Amino acid sequence: xxSLSDFNHDxxxxxxxxxxKNLGLTxxxxxxxKPTLKxxxxxxxxxxxxxxxxxxxxxxxxxxxxxxxLGIIGSNGAGKSSLMRVISGxxxxxxxxxxxxxxxxxxxxxxxxxxxSMTGRDNVYLGGLAAGxxxxxxxxxxxxxxxxxxxxxxxxTPMRTYSSGMFARLAFSVAAVVEPDILIIDEALSTGDAKFxxxxxxxxxxxxxxxxALILVSHALATIEDICNEVIWLDHGKLMARGNPAEVIAAxxxxxxxxxxxxxxxxx
Amino acid sequence: MExxxxxxxPFRAGxxxxxxxxxxxxxxxxxxxxxxRSELREQNFDSLFGQLWLVLNPLLLSGVYFLLIDVIxxxxxxxxxxxxxxxxxxxxxxxxxxxxGVKAITxxxxxxxxxxxxxxxxxxxxxxxALFRFLPTLVVYIVIHVLxxxxxxxxxxxALPIIVIAIVLSLGLAILISCINVYFRDISSMxxxxxxxxLYLSPILYEAAHMSHRIKKFEVANPIFYLLDxxxxxxxxGEAPTSKxxxxxxxxxxxxxxxxxxxxxxxxxxxxxxx
Ligand SMILES: Nc1ncnc2c1ncn2[C@@H]1O[C@H](COP(=O)(O)OP(=O)(O)OP(=O)(O)O)[C@@H](O)[C@H]1O
Ligand SMILES: [Mg+2]
Numbered sequence: 001x002x003s004l005s006d007f008n009h010d011x012x013x014x015x016x017x018x019x020x021k022n023l024g025l026t027x028x029x030x031x032x033x034k035p036t037l038k039x040x041x042x043x044x045x046x047x048x049x050x051x052x053x054x055x056x057x058x059x060x061x062x063x064x065x066x067x068x069x070l071g072i073i074g075s076n077g078a079g080k081s082s083l084m085r086v087i088s089g090x091x092x093x094x095x096x097x098x099x100x101x102x103x104x105x106x107x108x109x110x111x112x113x114x115x116x117s118m119t120g121r122d123n124v125y126l127g128g129l130a131a132g133x134x135x136x137x138x139x140x141x142x143x144x145x146x147x148x149x150x151x152x153x154x155x156x157t158p159m160r161t162y163s164s165g166m167f168a169r170l171a172f173s174v175a176a177v178v179e180p181d182i183l184i185i186d187e188a189l190s191t192g193d194a195k196f197x198x199x200x201x202x203x204x205x206x207x208x209x210x211x212x213a214l215i216l217v218s219h220a221l222a223t224i225e226d227i228c229n230e231v232i233w234l235d236h237g238k239l240m241a242r243g244n245p246a247e248v249i250a251a252x253x254x255x256x257x258x259x260x261x262x263x264x265x266x267x268x
Numbered sequence: 269m270e271x272x273x274x275x276x277x278p279f280r281a282g283x284x285x286x287x288x289x290x291x292x293x294x295x296x297x298x299x300x301x302x303x304x305r306s307e308l309r310e311q312n313f314d315s316l317f318g319q320l321w322l323v324l325n326p327l328l329l330s331g332v333y334f335l336l337i338d339v340i341x342x343x344x345x346x347x348x349x350x351x352x353x354x355x356x357x358x359x360x361x362x363x364x365x366x367x368x369g370v371k372a373i374t375x376x377x378x379x380x381x382x383x384x385x386x387x388x389x390x391x392x393x394x395x396x397x398a399l400f401r402f403l404p405t406l407v408v409y410i411v412i413h414v415l416x417x418x419x420x421x422x423x424x425x426x427a428l429p430i431i432v433i434a435i436v437l438s439l440g441l442a443i444l445i446s447c448i449n450v451y452f453r454d455i456s457s458m459x460x461x462x463x464x465x466x467l468y469l470s471p472i473l474y475e476a477a478h479m480s481h482r483i484k485k486f487e488v489a490n491p492i493f494y495l496l497d498x499x500x501x502x503x504x505x506g507e508a509p510t511s512k513x514x515x516x517x518x519x520x521x522x523x524x525x526x527x528x529x530x531x532x533x534x535x536x537x538x539x540x541x542x543x
Contacts, residue, residue: 027541028541029541029542035451035452035453035542036452036453036454037452037454037455037458038454040452085381085540086276087276088383088384089274089276089384090380090381090382090383090384090540091540091541092276092277092278092279092537092538092540093276093277093278094278094279095278096278097275097276097277098275098276098277099273099274099275099276100273100274100275100276101273104274104384106382106383106384108381108382108383109378109381109382112378112379112382112383113303113379113383115306115309115310117306117309117310118306118309122306125302126302126303126306129296129298129299129302129303130299130303130379130383130385131383132296132383132385134298135298
C-alpha cells in the first residue's frame with residue numbers, strides 16, 4: 001500500500017509510517033458560551049448560529065517514514081498540536097485522509113490520566129494504562145520508571161504534593177518506557193530542570209532507531225536542529241516548508257525576524 | 269506491510285467498525301478498572317467513614333421519609349420502612365449513575381484531547397462507580413431486613429436478574445446522558461430536578477400496589493417504575509415479580525442502553541472538537 005509519491009523522498013528505502021494527504025481541519029466553536037439547550041431553543045426560530053470557524057489545518061501533505069525524526073515548528077496557534085491530534089486519531093479530519101502504519105503512542109500533554117489525589121505509584125499505573133500499556137508491562141517497568149524519575153520516596157506521596165517539575169518528571173518517565181512504532185511528543189521537553197531536560201533528551205535520542213518514527217513538536221529550535229533529520233514548518237495551518245532541519249529553521253527564523261522588525265517599524 | 273494500518277477520514281455520523289471498537293474497549297479493561305478505582309478513591313470510598321456515609325445518606329433519607337409518612341399517613345408497619353430503604357438504595361444506583369455520567373465526557377476533557385481511547389469507557393466507569401457504591405448498601409438492607417423480622421424466601425433470588433436489569437439501565441443512562449451533555453451543557457444543572465421528579469414518580473415513598481389504576485396506567489412511561497416495583501416485591505415481600513413488571517423494566521433498560529450506545533458511538537469521534 002505504498003503510493004508512488006512516497007518514492008520522491010530521500011527516505012524511500014524506508015517504509016511509510018504516517019501518510020497525511022490533503023488534510024484539512026476546521027474547528028467549529030460557539031463564540032460566547034457553552035452549548036446549552038436554552039441557547040439552542042432561543043436561536044431555533046432565527047436559525048442564526050453563534051459559531052466561530054477556525055481553520056486549524058489547510059491542505060497538508062506529509063509523509064513520515066520509519067527511521068526519521070520529524071521536527072515540527074511554527075508559531076503559537078500554527079496548528080502543530082492539531083496536526084498531532086489528527087495523526088493520533090483524537091480528532092477526526094475535516095478533509096483528506098491520514099493513514100497510520102503501526103502502533104502510535106502520544107505524549108501530547110504531560111500526565112494525562114493522572115489523578116492528583118493518588119500517590120505517584122498509583123499514577124504510574126493509571127498513566128501507563130491510559131497510554132495503552134498493560135498492567136504486566138507496567139509491573140515489569142516500574143523500577144525503571146521510578147528510577148528514571150529520580151523522585152525517591154516521594155513516589156509514595158499523593159501527587160497533589162508534587163511541584164510542577166516533579167509532576168513533569170514522573171509523567172515523562174511513564175511515557176518514556178513505552179516503546180511504540182510511532183512516538184509523538186508535543187512540547188513535553190519544556191518542563192523540568194536542566195539536568196532532567198538533558199536526560200529526557202538523551203532518552204529520546206535512544207529511541208531513534210531505524211524501525212521507529214518520531215515526531216517532535218517544539219519551540220526549542222536548537223533541540224530540533226540537534227535531534228531531527230527532517231523538519232516541517234507550519235504557519236496558520238499551512239505547510240510553509242519541509243526538508244533539511246538547518247534550512248527550514250533558518251527560513252523560519254528569517255520569517256519570524258522579518259515579522260518582528262515589521263511590527264517594530266509600525267510602532268515607531 | 270505487516271504493520272496494522274489505521275485510516276482516519278472525515279467524521280460522518282454513523283457507527284464505527286464495531287468489532288475493532290469492542291476489541292479496543294476490551295483491551296482497555298484494566299484501565300477502566302483503575303480509572304473507576306481512582307474515582308472511588310476520590311470519593312473516599314476506601315475509607316471507613318466514606319463508606320459509612322454512603323450507607324448513612326440514603327438511610328437517613330429513608331428515616332426522614334418514614335417519619336413523614338408515619339405522621340401524615342398515620343398507618344405504617346415495619347415492611348413500610350423496609351420498602352422505603354430497599355427502594356431508595358436501588359434508586360440511588362440509578363441516580364448516581366446519572367449524576368456520575370452527566371459529567372463523564374465534559375470533565376474528561378484533558379484525557380479526551382490528549383489520548384485516543386474508546387470514549388464510552390468514561391460513562392461506563394461512572395456506572396461502575398455507582399454500582400460499587402450500591403453494593404455495600406445491599407448488605408445494609410439485608411441487616412435491616414433481618415432486624416425487622418421480615419421473612420426470607422427462595423423467591424428473593426429474583427433479585428439477581430433485577431440487579432442485572434438495573435445495571436443495564438444505569439449503564440445506558442450514564443452513556444446517554446454523558447453524550448447529551450456534550451451538546452447541551454445545561455442538562456447537568458437540570459439533572460437534580462430530573463432525579464427529584466423521578467424519585468416522586470416512582471414507587472418509593474408509596475407502594476405500587478396502593479396506587480389507583482387510573483394513575484398507574486401512565487407509569488409504563490416511567491423507565492424505573494416497574495424495576496422498583498419488582499425490586500420491592502422481591503426484596504421486601506419475598507414474592508416473585510410479575511412477568512409484566514420484569515418485561516417492562518427489561519424493555520426499558522435494553523431500549524435506553526441500545527439508544528444511548530448508538531447515539532454515543534455514532535457521535536463520539538465528534539466530541540474532541542466540541543469540548
Ligand atoms: N479544541 C479547540 N477548539 C477550537 N479551536 C481550537 C481548538 N484547539 C485548537 N484550536 C485552534 O486551532 C488553531 C491551532 O491550534 P494548535 O493548538 O494546533 O496550535 P499549536 O501550533 O499547537 O500552538 P502552540 O505552539 O501554542 O502549542 C488555533 O487557532 C486554535 O485557536
Ligand atoms: Mg500546541
